[in-house]
Amino acid sequence: MKGAGTIQDMPRVERPREKMMRYGPEKLGEEELLAILLRTGTRGRNVLDLAGDLLRRFGRGELAKAGFAELRAAPGLGPVRSCEILAAFELGRRYLNGKKAGIYLKPRDIWEELRDVRGEKKEHFVVFYLDTRNQEIKRDIVSIGTLNYNLVHPREVFEPAVKNLAASVIVAHNHPSGCLEPSDEDLSLTKRLSQAGKLLGIELLDHVIVTKEGFMSFKQKGLL
Structure with a gap:
């Protein structure tokens, strides 16, 4: 259903948020997880299309390394969405590293x-x-x-x-x-x-x- 219509046109059980609630986050693909962060698409592009565009633009694994200016320059991302993506990845990094927020040793x-x-x-x-x-x-x-x-x-x-x-x-x-x-x-x-x-x-x-x-x-x- 990607590329045709909006998320609302998809069967409810296939929508990213509903799919997460039903099966858990580990069952979602990267596009679906990013789509939940983005929440909505842009004119002519549903949120899954937008998520896919971003992943292709930055490459696998590189989106997490992007700074605010790089995200802000991507089509469909304003300052608010860029900050939300940065915050999500920063939280993930801190928990993954087992590092207490705001402590600098290296x-x-x-x-x-x-x-x-x-x-x-x-x-x-x-x-x-x-x-x-x-x-x-x-x-x-x-x-x-x-x-x-x-x-x-x-x-x-x-x-x-x-x-x-x-x-x-x-x-x-x-x-x-x-x-x-x-x-x-x-x-x-x-x-x-x-x-x-x-x-x-x-x-x-x-x-x-x-x-x-x-x-x-x-x-x-x-x-x-």
Whole structure:
């Protein structure tokens, strides 16, 4: 019945939501599961057609890795639907990994959290403020633009840390060029932030450079 009419034209027992209630989620295909998230189709395309279009556009397994901008650009997805899809996959990742929400111990955690930033055309400098259990208190985008002393000052990083009683911070920024090698400015800034953190008793745990393809940890490279 796909491609002809609407979901309402299908026999009730074959509709994705009714099928899930009757047989359980494990009996549904990927298109049907995604159709339940999407809820409705678009003009001329029922929700199963739309779900199939999205799976073909991104490829099997790649939809879960898409960021907001990529989803938003897909036909039939507005900002609300894009956010709902992102939320569903993020919940799945957190439960699958057995990781408590908002706890960051590895550079890959930061890379995954910054999926919307890592493809930006300008550098975004992000600070994660953590408590004594490495659980996120808050995060801020401190600057947007090429990293330099004027754009990112230790004060901009640590004032919110003191205000929010953070025990430590992790900083990260994207490299639009796709290169994961730290620049001289990256190295200098990291050193200044580390020194400032030691004076305040707020440890800089890591500085992570992210791109679409991967990440580089100053801690893992012995640069911090």
